[in-house]
Amino acid sequence: MLKKSYLVLLGGALMTAAVFSSCNNKDKEDNTNDFTELESKTLSSFVSTLGTPLYAQFREKASNLNQSVITLATNPTEANQTAARDAWREVRVLWEQSEGFLIGPVDDNNYDPYMDTWPTDRSRLDSLLNSEAPLDADALAGLTDTESETELTLRGFHPLEYLLWKDGVNYTDREKEYMQGLAQDILNNVTKLNADWVPFSEEFINAGQDGSRYESRQEALIALADALTGICEEVGDGKMKEPFVGVGGTPDSTITESPYSHNSVADFRNNIIGARNVYICSFNGTEGTSLSDLVAANNKTLDQDILQKFEAVINSFDGITTTFEKAIYDQPSAVQNVLTSIENLKTSLESLQPYLQTYVKD
Amino acid sequence: MRKLLVTSGLAVIVLTGILCRKPDAAFPESNYDPRLSGGAATVFNSGSKAFGEMISGMSAYDQFVHEVGDKIFEQTFVSAPAPLYPGLGPRYNNVSCISCHHNDGKGTPTAGLPTSSLLTRISIPGVDAHGGALAAPGFGTQLQDKAIAGWTPEINLGVEYRDSVFTFPDGTQTALHRPVYTINNPYTALPAGYMTSVRLAPPVFGLGLLELVTETELLRNADPGDADGDGISGRPNYVFNPFSRQREMGRYGLKANTSSLLVQVASAFVEDMGVTNYTFRSENYMNTPSSELPDVSDSLLDAVVFYIRTLAVPARRNVEQLAVIRGEKLFQQIKCSGCHIPTLQTGVDIRLPTLSNQRIHPYTDLLLHDMGEGLADGRPDFEAEGNEWKTPALWGIGLFPKTNGTPYYLHDGRARSLVEAILWHGGEAQQAKDAFVQLPSSDRDALVKFLESL
Numbered sequence: 001m002l003k004k005s006y007l008v009l010l011g012g013a014l015m016t017a018a019v020f021s022s023c024n025n026k027d028k029e030d031n032t033n034d035f036t037e038l039e040s041k042t043l044s045s046f047v048s049t050l051g052t053p054l055y056a057q058f059r060e061k062a063s064n065l066n067q068s069v070i071t072l073a074t075n076p077t078e079a080n081q082t083a084a085r086d087a088w089r090e091v092r093v094l095w096e097q098s099e100g101f102l103i104g105p106v107d108d109n110n111y112d113p114y115m116d117t118w119p120t121d122r123s124r125l126d127s128l129l130n131s132e133a134p135l136d137a138d139a140l141a142g143l144t145d146t147e148s149e150t151e152l153t154l155r156g157f158h159p160l161e162y163l164l165w166k167d168g169v170n171y172t173d174r175e176k177e178y179m180q181g182l183a184q185d186i187l188n189n190v191t192k193l194n195a196d197w198v199p200f201s202e203e204f205i206n207a208g209q210d211g212s213r214y215e216s217r218q219e220a221l222i223a224l225a226d227a228l229t230g231i232c233e234e235v236g237d238g239k240m241k242e243p244f245v246g247v248g249g250t251p252d253s254t255i256t257e258s259p260y261s262h263n264s265v266a267d268f269r270n271n272i273i274g275a276r277n278v279y280i281c282s283f284n285g286t287e288g289t290s291l292s293d294l295v296a297a298n299n300k301t302l303d304q305d306i307l308q309k310f311e312a313v314i315n316s317f318d319g320i321t322t323t324f325e326k327a328i329y330d331q332p333s334a335v336q337n338v339l340t341s342i343e344n345l346k347t348s349l350e351s352l353q354p355y356l357q358t359y360v361k362d
Numbered sequence: 363m364r365k366l367l368v369t370s371g372l373a374v375i376v377l378t379g380i381l382c383r384k385p386d387a388a389f390p391e392s393n394y395d396p397r398l399s400g401g402a403a404t405v406f407n408s409g410s411k412a413f414g415e416m417i418s419g420m421s422a423y424d425q426f427v428h429e430v431g432d433k434i435f436e437q438t439f440v441s442a443p444a445p446l447y448p449g450l451g452p453r454y455n456n457v458s459c460i461s462c463h464h465n466d467g468k469g470t471p472t473a474g475l476p477t478s479s480l481l482t483r484i485s486i487p488g489v490d491a492h493g494g495a496l497a498a499p500g501f502g503t504q505l506q507d508k509a510i511a512g513w514t515p516e517i518n519l520g521v522e523y524r525d526s527v528f529t530f531p532d533g534t535q536t537a538l539h540r541p542v543y544t545i546n547n548p549y550t551a552l553p554a555g556y557m558t559s560v561r562l563a564p565p566v567f568g569l570g571l572l573e574l575v576t577e578t579e580l581l582r583n584a585d586p587g588d589a590d591g592d593g594i595s596g597r598p599n600y601v602f603n604p605f606s607r608q609r610e611m612g613r614y615g616l617k618a619n620t621s622s623l624l625v626q627v628a629s630a631f632v633e634d635m636g637v638t639n640y641t642f643r644s645e646n647y648m649n650t651p652s653s654e655l656p657d658v659s660d661s662l663l664d665a666v667v668f669y670i671r672t673l674a675v676p677a678r679r680n681v682e683q684l685a686v687i688r689g690e691k692l693f694q695q696i697k698c699s700g701c702h703i704p705t706l707q708t709g710v711d712i713r714l715p716t717l718s719n720q721r722i723h724p725y726t727d728l729l730l731h732d733m734g735e736g737l738a739d740g741r742p743d744f745e746a747e748g749n750e751w752k753t754p755a756l757w758g759i760g761l762f763p764k765t766n767g768t769p770y771y772l773h774d775g776r777a778r779s780l781v782e783a784i785l786w787h788g789g790e791a792q793q794a795k796d797a798f799v800q801l802p803s804s805d806r807d808a809l810v811k812f813l814e815s816l
Contacts, residue, residue, distance in 0.1 A: 108767025121440035127511035152476040
């Protein structure tokens, strides 16, 4: 029989262990509850901190563009043309950032083709200008005559870009009419996009509940993660790589997306910034609960890795100091550096899906 | 002596081992992973891009070709002259493959809009030299409702719906959307007795797997004379392949009127977009001399075909849910599986091991079936009659709401829910449809849940 003091100690030890083990269970439960809350907060923050405000600002900028185009058409001076070009560029910032999350109405309801179809059909654009067809926004959208909705290659950002970056300001009357129609059409589409976003965002926040297309929070979060890898692929393997690699190894600057404005580097950079904003749930200085928080809860290494890779890509764009069209010929190592950084980022982002599948249980 | 004993002892052991071997048992059904609808060519993606994933196991070069094909699939074509991608039209239905095949799936059943996914086939009574649909003079076998500057579209299609209400025996109601199509503004007089068929773009994934199911395997499910008396009489559609100039079994297209992926893609390029290619050197209403270069290069057309061939099938979801499992049993019990055959085996393409020898679950027999008056288009196509359709694959059907926002089912997208789609089944499917209607609502829900898991 053990000495009495040892018995007491043993008893005390056993009791302490019992107390601590039950405490541990509670902690684990708390952690699970905390994580579940984190999941819901991530979904709702994405909408309230990023999605809704971004689309709202997108509309604001589209409205500014519309105004500046009206000003230019009414009074075609170089100053007004510069102002309109700047307004076009500013709208593109929001649009390209929103491509960091190509989910919801922008995907379902074809807003991307309505606003961003490329290439423009130059021969038909010229025919359109030479014809007598009405060029106001309603006519372009086929609202006045449903059978004459204008082809996508003649609507959206790029035909407008073509007109705004014309040399000189001696616009014909038809061109003035057309640019106003285009700007108004863009504004109308962005307004509709804002409206369509509302019901989708509710489906997103309520993932896993009745009425949502997402059967679980996991699905909604994975949709977001997929959007991030998707935009990396589009920029890295598509929009940047194709002109850079060209056909048979010779770069081809004629196949860049915003060829008239030479705005491509800004476009690509904003795509990645937009994706990062999704990852850290940040917009205009406001931050919310994000995928980053969700990942850091169980895998700080992965989170840090992704954040660093985002930084690296965004910084790598600084290496391109001229237009993209020139850079693919004159600064190939800088361009390659960006492409490699994007590839690295994409590889890290690909770990998001397995992480979410492991830890998001609902 | 000792050596003899050892040797004979060993011989006894070896002989026993050889002779007492158990016969190979069949791999138990339950050991297969039910989520792998495409076998090794399955991908775990249930988002909006689920139909656009590449199969695994391809060499770096093959992946590159797939990506080139993907890009061309999404590429907008414009009217000539243009430095990039000219060749659209002069008459067309849409400017890119992706415009109709939204996210590589079905699109929206409207016509004439930039985002429309409907097109209309046409023909006149009779057959052409190869037994196929006879072209309508001035219109060909497809109606293009858009045109480039200086040309008029062949027609405009009017789409309207008349709704009726269907009441189940237990009182539940569903609306049925009956389409009424009108051909407006023909650019020239339509020929007498013309027949039209309005079609919604079908999904384009999984076709590489279906391509490899052997004809023998498919014919095993055929029963043209309904010899087994189960009311189902699937039959193959033998068609003419204009490229190989052979008579072959069709399996692509809503009436299985196309026998090869190359012809399917190439004819879509020329008919739906007016983009000529090495398989179809001219639109049917132009007399483009064969000396003129096609609008899309041979390699790019082949890349698109390869892209389609190497698209993966999305994995099933929620296979463990009780309702899904019950739904699957009901699917078999009420004989949906008589035409929507759950399992097929692919043959071999040595270039694509991921597609070869796969056990796949497309839920189709790729055969023609009479679907009744309600769905009939009245337009024969090779051996397919006016009331016959090829069983469409059901894999991926549960993801239509994701890939297209709003889902549309059946050949012209008239059904807005799976229940609606089932209610349109008639003809050989009448029995199964009636059985579905008679099921208690919880069973009907379970069956729908099963379909949503595909």
